[in-house]
Amino acid sequence: MEAKLAHDWILDVLRDLQSYSMQNGLTELAERVEALLPVAEAEITARAMDPDTPVH
Template sequence: MTHNDWILDVLADLKSFASANGLGALAEQLDDTKLIAAAEIASQNEEACAILNGDHGQPGSDIGELGRHQRA
C-alpha cells in the first residue's frame, strides 16, 4: 500500500454514503473517479519504481508505457 492509497478508501466511503442516501448518479460518478484515481496512483508507483531501479530515461525503458495515457 502506498501513501496515496488512502484516497481510494475515502472515495469508497463517499460512494457508500451516496448510495445509502439516494444519490445514485453521484455514487456512479464516484465509482468512475475511484477507477481514475487507482490508475493514476499505479502510474505514479510505476514511475517511482523505474526511477529507483535506474530505468528512467534509459533507451527502451518506456516500452511498457505505450498507450498509457489513452482514455476509454
Template sequence: MANDWIIDVLADLRQYALRNNYIALAEQLDDAIVVAAGELICSADPAGDAPARPAPGVEAALARRHTREKGDEDERGFAPVC
C-alpha cells in the same frame, strides 16, 4: 503505497451517496475510484511501489463501470450499483 487512502475516501463517499439515494453521484464516484487507482499505479515509483493487486474497492468499481458500459440500465437510466 503511500497514497492509496484516497481509494478508501472515495469508497466511503460512494457508500454515503448510496445510503442517501444519490445514484448518479455513486456512479460518478465509481469512475473516480477507477481513475484514482490508475493515477496511483502510474505515479508509483519503478522500485516496486505499485500494488500487486488493485486496492480494496477498485475491483468492485470496475465491475460496476463495466455493467454500465454494457447498457444494463434501469428505468431511470442508471445501471445497478449493488
C-alpha cells in the same frame, strides 16, 4: 510501491463517499464516484511506477 501506499487513503475516501451516496439516495454522485475509482487507481499505480509521471 511505497508511493502507492502513501496515496491509497484517497481510494478509501472515494469508496466511503460512494457507499454514503448509495445509502442516502445520491445515485448520480455514487455513479460518478464509481467511474472515478478506476481513474484514481490507475493514476496512483502509474505514479508509484514512475514518480516523475506528470500530474494533470
